Amino acid sequence: MPAETNVATIAGLLADPSRTRMLQALMDSRARTTGELARLAKIAPSTASEHLGRLADGRLLAVRAQGRHRYWSLAGPEVATLIETIMALAPNPRESPPRASFELSFIRTCYDHLAGTVATALYDQLQANDTLTVTAERIELTTVGTERLQALGINPNELRRGRRPLARPCLDWTERRNHLAGALGAALLNTFRERKWIAPRREPRALRITETGRRELVAHFGIDTANLSHKTNKL
16 A cells, blocks of 8 residues: 555544544543543543444554453554644644643643653753763663663663664654654653652643652753642643
């Protein structure tokens, strides 16, 4: 199939508002049933099932059966990147429905990595403190950066052995700047969770930074989240 046909097929799948709402609901990396996604998209279960089947045929969703339920999830991190990028390119994302809450825009998950104000600040700081070097062609981890990550219990050599790129930019929906994705982005999110620097909120994808997290983000990355929050609230 020609590449332009594939692009047109994907664009057609994303053109329906109900399908995009269901895809967005899955961007926290959790699997959901047909009924749950139908309620979130505000459509009938039979209609949701038809839409979900089309998304799976288009390789945007994966599905597994468990008992009498079918559980749907994004086919992979590249699908989340695609959706986040499209949302970022939409006009006035902070004001267009669905409007992002402050909590969601400040720090959230983008499938398996961090997004929002804190995430873009982290990406900037990783470059400023010589952890990453970023060019138009690639993102590279420095020797100093390798040592910093090892101090957090992250082994870059193990990350490089996987199929995913070590690090890549992902255009942030609410900030319209890049945050960090790839294997390193996922490892940082897991580390933040394991060390209880972040915790989930009730709103899907939204996170909060714990008191420990506030201290450690300053100590390890030079990021003052209280100051970031103050600036964001002024916007």
